[in-house]
Amino acid sequence: MDDWMPVLKKTRLFRDMSPEQLAVLLPCFQATVRPFSKGDLLCLTGQEQTAIGLLLAGKVMVQKEDGTGSRLIIGMFGPGDLFGEVAAFAGTGHWPNTVIADSAGHVLFIPYEKISRPCCVACDAHQVMMRNMLQILADKAMIMNQRIGFIRRKGMREKLAAYLFDQYRQAGNRTFHTPMNREELADYLNVSRPSMSRELGRMKHEGIIDYFKSSFSVVDPERLSTILQQAGH
Amino acid sequence: MDDWMPVLKKTRLFRDMSPEQLAVLLPCFQATVRPFSKGDLLCLTGQEQTAIGLLLAGKVMVQKEDGTGSRLIIGMFGPGDLFGEVAAFAGTGHWPNTVIADSAGHVLFIPYEKISRPCCVACDAHQVMMRNMLQILADKAMIMNQRIGFIRRKGMREKLAAYLFDQYRQAGNRTFHTPMNREELADYLNVSRPSMSRELGRMKHEGIIDYFKSSFSVVDPERLSTILQQAGH
DNA sequence: TTGAAACTGTTGCCCTGGCAACGCAAATGG
DNA sequence: CCATTTGCGTTGCCAGGGCAACAGTTTCAA
Numbered sequence: 001m002d003d004w005m006p007v008l009k010k011t012r013l014f015r016d017m018s019p020e021q022l023a024v025l026l027p028c029f030q031a032t033v034r035p036f037s038k039g040d041l042l043c044l045t046g047q048e049q050t051a052i053g054l055l056l057a058g059k060v061m062v063q064k065e066d067g068t069g070s071r072l073i074i075g076m077f078g079p080g081d082l083f084g085e086v087a088a089f090a091g092t093g094h095w096p097n098t099v100i101a102d103s104a105g106h107v108l109f110i111p112y113e114k115i116s117r118p119c120c121v122a123c124d125a126h127q128v129m130m131r132n133m134l135q136i137l138a139d140k141a142m143i144m145n146q147r148i149g150f151i152r153r154k155g156m157r158e159k160l161a162a163y164l165f166d167q168y169r170q171a172g173n174r175t176f177h178t179p180m181n182r183e184e185l186a187d188y189l190n191v192s193r194p195s196m197s198r199e200l201g202r203m204k205h206e207g208i209i210d211y212f213k214s215s216f217s218v219v220d221p222e223r224l225s226t227i228l229q230q231a232g233h
Numbered sequence: 234m235d236d237w238m239p240v241l242k243k244t245r246l247f248r249d250m251s252p253e254q255l256a257v258l259l260p261c262f263q264a265t266v267r268p269f270s271k272g273d274l275l276c277l278t279g280q281e282q283t284a285i286g287l288l289l290a291g292k293v294m295v296q297k298e299d300g301t302g303s304r305l306i307i308g309m310f311g312p313g314d315l316f317g318e319v320a321a322f323a324g325t326g327h328w329p330n331t332v333i334a335d336s337a338g339h340v341l342f343i344p345y346e347k348i349s350r351p352c353c354v355a356c357d358a359h360q361v362m363m364r365n366m367l368q369i370l371a372d373k374a375m376i377m378n379q380r381i382g383f384i385r386r387k388g389m390r391e392k393l394a395a396y397l398f399d400q401y402r403q404a405g406n407r408t409f410h411t412p413m414n415r416e417e418l419a420d421y422l423n424v425s426r427p428s429m430s431r432e433l434g435r436m437k438h439e440g441i442i443d444y445f446k447s448s449f450s451v452v453d454p455e456r457l458s459t460i461l462q463q464a465g466h
Numbered sequence: 467t468t469g470a471a472a473c474t475g476t477t478g479c480c481c482t483g484g485c486a487a488c489g490c491a492a493a494t495g496g
Numbered sequence: 497c498c499a500t501t502t503g504c505g506t507t508g509c510c511a512g513g514g515c516a517a518c519a520g521t522t523t524c525a526a
Contacts, residue, residue, distance in 0.1 A: 469526085481512105484510090488507085494500080495498105
């Protein structure tokens with residue numbers, strides 16, 4: 001467990017916490033480290049949930065499925081990220097989404113019971129953690145809110161523009177790089193891959209964007225944002 | 234302010250709090266009560282946000298707009314509900330959604346600065362409140378998650394089935410009643426009103442559901458859930 | 467090296483659902 | 497009590513995008 005201290009110290013959940021505080025807090029959780037390899041299912045929609053996951057190393061993909069086999073990708077998480085905490089604190093006893101490993105790695109499962117109740121020994125540290133958790137939850141809700149902003153867009157072009165502009169803003173650079181391949185990006189935007197490819201091609205041809213594989217570049221930010229503002233018609 | 238004590242006591246934010254605790258906590262907030270009448274804008278997307286809203290009386294509608302004039306209805310809130318707390322705790326300094334009054338009422342605006350920092354006098358009460366806030370935020374995120382589940386559905390029929398089945402389950406009764414009219418329901422599901430009407434008509438004709446105005450009734454729950462499970466094709 | 471599998475681009479067909487436009491009934495208000 | 501507005505249903509038209517199917521490329525393993 002001590003091996004992971006460098007990672008844990010940088011985690012949002014343990015921000016503003018001294019190494020000493022962390023050292024007394026951690027054993028309290030009785031958390032377990034689980035290694036995983038690519039393709040492993042870390043949790044499955046609907047299954048009973050008793051712990052929340054803290055990703056120590058590797059990448060995972062959070063997705064939502066319906067009976068039909070089609071999926072919606074919620075997001076990709078990396079080291080330090082938390083998953084399952086929303087459902088845990090909302091009190092539904094089961095995982096809301098499926099988490100699947102996108103690479104090998106390690107995840108720390110912290111029993112919800114241990115993390116939710118005021119800790120026995122280090123109550124001040126627990127206090128800080130709860131404050132951090134508050135912000136994490138708020139952020140998650142905001143991300144969901146933005147997500148809705150993407151999915152709800154009517155036209156393919158608008159969805160793409162919304163996504164690309166967001167990435168562009170976030171990267172602070174005209175050229176950026178998506179962690180998803182085409183199929184995944186399509187599932188992220190809730191569209192079909194061929195239709196997305198078609199529109200991407202059009203936008204490239206019109207000189208609005210350029211791309212090669214998973215490297216994208218916004219050629220004409222002006223026009224991109226125009227699409228978003230005067231969407232319809 | 235004392236007039237509102239009965240409402241405040243029942244609020245989720247102040248749950249598990251004694252009237253005495255509430256009495257010392259409230260003055261700390263320096264909150265202001267604002268009356269409103271139907272159609273008033275309580276806050277507007279993008280505007281600066283310094284407070285969170287606690288609805289004391291009346292109904293409001295939370296919605297998201299884009300440039301094109303089309304809107305997406307996030308939800309309808311009633312007495313005791315909180316709005317704006319997600320953005321506040323996420324630290325974006327502006328309102329993420331627009332809140333518009335659906336009837337006359339009163340709202341309590343609590344400055345975010347006052348509510349986020351540990352209170353000067355009644356720290357134990359503040360503790361309890363933060364715990365409540367944690368749960369409220371988690372619930373909001375869960376609701377967003379469900380919302381995504383609706384919007385993402387591809388077919389009109391599936392969207393309607395998802396919504397109706399959810400309402401049916403929530404009401405625990407085959408007959409229930411929506412707080413929205415057709416136009417609003419369409420904006421809630423992110424579809425056009427005529428298309429929705431068309432599909433509603435079909436489903437009524439097929440004997441799956443029945444409705445009159447805003448009163449709906451699930452005739453054949455079996456078939457309704459079938460639509461959801463074996464969606465595609 | 468070579469085969470297989472994964473990833474991406476491309477094209478055509480067809481259906482769903484958006485949109486505009488209209489008719490009707492109920493509600494609202496002066 | 498009548499006029500205006502609001503809410504709901506209906507219809508026809510048309511384009512956007514889902515789907516299937518195929519082709520070219522890269523990756524990977526045997």
